[in-house]
Amino acid sequence: MDLAAFHALEPLCWRAPSAHNTQPWRLRYERWAITVGWDPADALPAGDPTGRDLRLSLGAFVETCLIVAADAGLRLDWAADHDESDRRVGRLRPGRQRYRTPFRTADVWDRRTHRGRFTAGPDADVVAAVDAVARRAGGAVRAVPAAGRLRALLRTADRQVYADPAVVAELRRWLRLDRSGPRYRADGLSDRCLGLGRATATGLRAALAAYPALRPLGLPRLLAAAGGDPLAQGGGVLALVAPPGLDAAGQVEFGRVLMRMWLTLHTAGLAAHPLSQLVDVAATRDALGTLLDVAPERIVHVARVGRPVAPAPRSARRVERTGGGVLMRDAAVRVG
Numbered sequence: 163m164d165l166a167a168f169h170a171l172e173p174l175c176w177r178a179p180s181a182h183n184t185q186p187w188r189l190r191y192e193r194w195a196i197t198v199g200w201d202p203a204d205a206l207p208a209g210d211p212t213g214r215d216l217r218l219s220l221g222a223f224v225e226t227c228l229i230v231a232a233d234a235g236l237r238l239d240w241a242a243d244h245d246e247s248d249r250r251v252g253r254l255r256p257g258r259q260r261y262r263t264p265f266r267t268a269d270v271w272d273r274r275t276h277r278g279r280f281t282a283g284p285d286a287d288v289v290a291a292v293d294a295v296a297r298r299a300g301g302a303v304r305a306v307p308a309a310g311r312l313r314a315l316l317r318t319a320d321r322q323v324y325a326d327p328a329v330v331a332e333l334r335r336w337l338r339l340d341r342s343g344p345r346y347r348a349d350g351l352s353d354r355c356l357g358l359g360r361a362t363a364t365g366l367r368a369a370l371a372a373y374p375a376l377r378p379l380g381l382p383r384l385l386a387a388a389g390g391d392p393l394a395q396g397g398g399v400l401a402l403v404a405p406p407g408l409d410a411a412g413q414v415e416f417g418r419v420l421m422r423m424w425l426t427l428h429t430a431g432l433a434a435h436p437l438s439q440l441v442d443v444a445a446t447r448d449a450l451g452t453l454l455d456v457a458p459e460r461i462v463h464v465a466r467v468g469r470p471v472a473p474a475p476r477s478a479r480r481v482e483r484t485g486g487g488v489l490m491r492d493a494a495v496r497v498g
Contacts, residue, residue: 164236165191168254171230173481177270178226178421180219181206181438182336183350183477187223192253195241198224199250208328209442214413214462220251221417222424226270227254229425232261244411251414265425273424274476276433277357280468283398288430292400292423299419300405304454306464308399311453313391319439319446320386327377334370338478339363347478354475362388392435397468399437401454404462413462420463427467433474434465 172189180186186204190197198220205216224240231238231254239257243250284292293303306312323329338350339358346352353363366388373381393399402423404416427434440446441461451458 165196167234167236168196168227168231168238171234171236171267173479174230174267174270175223175227176479176481177273178219178223179275179424180222181210181215182333183355184219184336185349185480186216187220195253195255197250197253198227199248202249206332208326208332209323213410214441215438217251217410217413218417218420218462221414221419222421223417224252224254224414225418225421228261229263229265229270230267232263233267235260242411242415244414246410251411263422265422265429269425269428273428274433274474275355275435276470276474277355277392277395277435278474279395279471280397280433280466281471282396283468284400284427284430284432288427288432289400291430292426295422295426296402296419299416301416301419301460302403303423304401304403304456306399306401306450306454308393311449312399313393315440315446315449316392316437317386319443320389321382322443322445323439324382324385325377327373330370330373334373337366337370339367348480349478352475352478355477392437392466395435395466397435397466400434400465400467401450401461402463403454403456403460406457406460408460408462416462431469432467433470434467437464437466440464 169191176185176187178187184204184206186200188199188201190199200216200220205213210216228238228240237257237260239255239261240252241255242252244252289303289305296303336350338346338352340346341353353360356363358366366385369376369381369385369388402420405412408416424434440450441464447461448458450461450464454461
């Protein structure tokens with residue numbers, strides 16, 4: 163297995179998505195394989211206590227690795243081997259043939275989360291295409307009625323999220339609202355990617371800094387209201403429904419499905435804006451399950467989807483390509 167060839171491609175693989183853009187994946191290069199694991203320092207124990215989003219992002223990263231390798235002509239295979247104690251999900255290893263996929267490295271590179279305006283939502287053909295992707299893995303994609311009920315659920319979820327001090331502290335850690343900050347171009351959620359102007363970003367920084375004192379005075383409600391109504395930005399809302407009884411290892415594999423779903427949307431000219439709070443808050447997840455007539459625990463991802471009015475900013479990554487190979491933006495992060 164040509165480890166050097168894959169290592170040169172690794173910055174492209176880091177374009178995989180993750181919750182709060184924490185980029186939790188880690189690669190350990192061995193003689194005949196590359197172990198894919200994660201760093202618990204980049205997990206979200208408050209916002210993602212079950213580890214669902216962590217495992218979905220790891221699966222999305224695995225799928226991205228396979229796509230990038232295949233497009234470069236490398237024959238790479240995936241052997242799932244989930245082990246919580248060793249913090250690994252499996253190994254990339256030599257394959258007999260290239261991974262079969264309709265996607266290319268350019269799709270991985272160009273795909274972006276989009277929190278701005280959409281001119282239109284997904285049409286029936288696109289919904290059918292992403293549903294087919296999910297159904298091949300035993301899941302489904304369901305369109306969520308974007309009526310008053312969904313808006314009310316979003317408001318409830320936002321208030322619940324901002325009412326939890328641990329979740330807010332975690333969010334503060336990953337927000338990048340100061341463009342001169344040392345990690346602004348490395349990871350996290352930047353003001354640009356969140357669609358915030360400088361004045362709004364400065365106000366949000368101040369409000370979050372004063373959170374402990376202002377929380378009893380109703381700050382969570384104000385923060386939730388400040389986020390606005392994402393449904394007013396256009397598009398439709400899609401929910402990804404997993405097979406029944408999906409375990410931890412199965413969530414990693416379904417993260418690969420989620421990546422294929424996002425790339426299917428991208429190649430159709432559409433983008434996605436995750437509305438993860440609807441799934442993270444138990445009360446709104448249960449209500450969404452009732453709305454869709456599906457067991458709530460099977461809903462693993464919800465996103466606003468549509469055709470962007472303008473290109474979204476590219477989110478930061480710790481690893482990028484250089485003339486000489488790989489540049490690590492954060493010296494504390496090691497690969498290999």
